[in-house]
Amino acid sequence: MSKKIVVAGAGHGGIAAAALLARKGFDVTLVEQNEEASLGYDWRDCIQLSCFEETGLEPPPQSELEPLRNLSYFNPRKTVCIPPRKECSSVSMMIERKFLVQHLLRQARESGAELRFSCRAKGAITEGTRVTALETDDGVLPCDLLIDAAGIDSPVRKSLPAECGVLREIAPEDTLFTYRALYEDTGESADMPIYSAYFFHCGNKGFNWVFRDGETVDVLVGSFGGITPQIVQTALADFRTDHPYLGERLLRGGAYSKIPLRRTLPQFVCDGYAAIGDSAAMIEPLSGSGMVLSIRAAGYLCDAVEAASTFSRAELWAYEQAYFRRNLHHILHSDMLKDVLMQMGEKNIDAMFEKKVITTKELNGGKQTAADLWHKATGVLTTPSSIPALWPMVRRSRTEPRLAITLPKTYDAHAVAAWQKAYAAF
Template sequence: MTVHDVIVVGAGAGGCAAASLLARQGADVLLLDQSAPPRDTVRSDGLMPQGVYWLDRLGCVDAVLAEARGCIKGCDLYLDGRHLLTGRFPSDSPYPDFALLVLRRRFNEIMLAHAVSSGARFAGGTMVRDVARDGGVMRVSADCGRKAVEHRARIVIGADGASSAVSRSIGNNLKDGVLGLSVRTTYAGVKCDAGIRVYFNRGFFPSYGWMFIDEHQTACVGVGCAVDQKFPPTDRLGAALRQFIESDLKETLADARRIGPFSGGIAPHFRPDAMTADGVVLIGDAACQADPLNRGGIHTAIESAFYAADACRLSLESGDFSRTALARYEALWGAHSEPDWRTSEIFMSLAKNPGLKELVLFLLEQVGTLGEADPRFGAFASGVFSGVVSQSSWLSIRALSDAVPRDPAAWASLLRENSRSKTSVAAGSVRLLAGAVASAVRGGAGLARRPGPSIDWGLEVLTKALTFADRRLAAPRTASSPEN
């Protein structure tokens, strides 16, 4: 039986990227996926600036740009139906200052075509059931149609998503932590400009809504929330999506028609017990690497593919496929991505607690108002939310001092916005202070209503904060980025 250098399980963004990089370096790569293209729906999904950057590094950004159905320079933020902020992507980051809207089906096809043209072999319609070590190689057991098949490789890369069979095979307990749940649908004939909109509403918080509108007047509309055993979903997300459409999008979608079903998604937002094992590497959602703050998973999957490909290349060259040899992957990911991921995890832990609804929304409103008054601060805030700006910047005194508005007029605008008349700075100061106190009190009362879960939640947040601080001090960003 043929023993491949690498088998990649999952032909999504991360899997195709890893297959492309390794095949281009001369490795014998087999790419497996349970589906055969075309995959997914007619919806346009957002590709953040980081994704555009990594696609450029990968060498297929031109094909994606040619298929783009919208080039977006910023994002609109709404609270209870009121526009708060138009946040622009910063122009002084390593990433481009725009996002793309691309049909997910076409994006998948481009990524797969790039992997195949780079030299990888694709076998669709293959459902992987198990991965096990057999002597010095990895045995991949799968079903192809009604036939059981088996493939062998020196290394297996698990890129098979949140319910990863590869992750289970190395002992990880799936869905044992915070999960991002979402439901979405697609509308045509949406009469508004192309863009990305994010909606928060007291009626369905801690869920939030979004709408991606492309240049063909097609919109992807959805809601998402973070849940775990302490805070299970209080409502069915399908009902929350209907409520979101009826309350926040009623006018926007008045003349539009729904052209897609309600479809659900799940993304894990917790560290698995292991990202590597002897002969095995996990990337993307299989490694729970989606951004906990904005739930973005495409760019994080492609980025992790670069680090995984670098570690696999060195293992293939040395002939050492042990977990120790493949640990370079975890070191690279940890040095470049883990600080921001853990910062996002802390923010998500704070926001997922429904008892803190009023406090979180109050702070969000002040940040949005100040960002609208000061475009520089607005770019910083939206950059952190999207991940274009390092999310750990919120915990950096220097970064915050650089971003905080220096123009007194911006602060005066914030205070006036908090006054009843929208003109009095003094009255706004009083109301801002009163609002902060009232929101904090309501937050405390919300926590007190559920003392058991609240104590567990408080310990969780404290543990995550201490873990972040410990790793930040013990593992500074020193590892070099792989050049592929």
């Protein structure tokens, strides 16, 4: 008899895993609290197509993709604008979120996964530290493996006993609270970059953007720790001064959501359980991108599940190991930069932009020259208040290669626990 796998939540990684595992002959049921038609945000986001190639999933058709526009970055008091890279990114493409969800759901359905909508997951049922079933509004679904793709606030992750070792709560200070909306374009002209991003915009700890895409004006307001309508209104009013084409009429979106802007959880499996996507904080902490990591993770999970017999924590280490082996450097680097920017505060970020410590090379990549390093050294030394935020970066840069080298190849409880402790302390 084939093994029973239940997926809680139609997160991207969960749907991708359902498709891949059903294709391999597992008996897969996915439960999602919402109706199918309402799934996916009402806007476009960026994705790298390599994740489809890596997992063997069908990529979205070219007709649904548009090249990603590169961002220009402003410091908090808007005295410096770091221009975008000249060329558009060839690896990242914009896609409608609703289309992407449907594209993945179709593959899951065609592979034979059972999809149940309007069915809310309440929590995991456990025997000791082993997850044995999912409790839903419609009853209990026993399973050999429960895949948790229910997002940042997953009730499944939150219901696990502490002894399972998976972090249950994602702290508000590690969460970017967002408002995203598409407004009408008034047609007014303004000498501003079409895709402008702001750090600590209007004094708010976070990251905002305004993007004129030719048809609408796309606005993101992102705030650490919490967001209020007042924060959103202040940002919109300021944007309307600098970007007069930003109209008042809301055309799409207008939704509040959350992004777990922290490095991926140190442990995201236990006996009979594996988290994927936002429920495991599989996010690039600086950009807030999570779709690629989630879809890639579905590939690692599928490989680990195929090789497993009891879905024990030890067997599922292959999933965590593959995830960290492939993505560790990127996640840690991005986490470090995010922490430096957020801990520095707006005055220091202003100084770093103005004194060319933060340049296009930090934000867009590029080789540093001797002159660049000179600017950075003098910039930092003449801004002593920035040093407490920068100093941990020196220590963390030294730890990072060690974490990559010491990642255990096979499961050894002591070695894995030591590695996870070092990773958590990074």
